[in-house]
Amino acid sequence: MTDEKAKAAKPAAKQKKPVRTEEELGRMRKAHERYEERHEPVTADVGRDAGGRVTLGVPHDDHRGWLFRLGDAVGSRSDKFSLNQVQYLLSMIPSDDPSPDFKANSMLAAVDAVRPENEIEGMLAVQMAATHHLAMSALARTATSKTVQSLDANTNLATKMLRTYTTQLEALAKLRRGGAQKVTVEHVHVHEGGQAIVGNVTTQGAPAPGGGRGQGKNGHQPYGPTDPRALAVAIDGEVLRTDPARDPVPIARDEREDTMPDPRRRAGQRGSER
Secondary structure: OOEEEEEEEEOOOOOOOOOOHHHHHHHHHHHHHHHHOOOOOOOOOOEHHHOEEEEEEOOOHHHHHEEEEEEHOOOOOOHHHHHHHHHHHOOOOOOOOOOHHHHHHHHHHHHHHHHOOOOHHHHHOOOOOOOOHHHHHHHHHHHHHOOHHHHHHHHHHHHHHHHHHHHHHHHHHHHHOOOOOOOOOOOOOOOOOOOOOOOOOEOOOOOOOOOEOOOOOOOOOOOEEOOHHHHHOOOHHHHOOOOOOOOOOOOOOOOOOOOOOOOOOOHHHOOOOO
């Protein structure tokens, strides 16, 4: 072997990494503080038997204590329910996956992060973890698709799974708030002596020729509201009091105190009321 071939056969020397700075050390310390404050998720000992099937085991010698933690992660006191939910997660791992322990504990940590309060929330948490796993698997296949058909199929599957995940998240939020809708109204000002109406105020009038509500027999006159809430006026004694410091305005001799006409009067009555 020549010297040139020998040099080419040697692996390239690794470049020495730069020294960590003091600023990076400070960021690492803050990250470690936040890390210590986070909840420690439960883990499981996941492997494969001689036949290639995924197996579930306890990661330490305290089997009963581990079941307590597993039940707390899925929101249940039932050991059967807790183990069954983990089996659902294990069924999501393909038979040829080389790292079942990594995938299983990743999904289990996602379930534990939801902190379910009961079995219903626990089932939703398991569904969300499984849906996310399928969505990311579809996205990974989309990135390596070689044909248009494969690209479309994986993209559609990923889109459906991501939408399903959002729906599951909304269902969990609705369940935790008791199904109530919270509506916040801001910047509504009601001055003294006024009233605010919350709801629909209906009015009545003659139907328009086209079938809708419009100008009918009353021509261009506005419709009078019929909802009693719209006609309600808060009476303020301060407004109706007589001011003794001012003289009343005299009425001219040729003027009369006529009543205001009803805006809903018929068109044929306009001339007769003058």
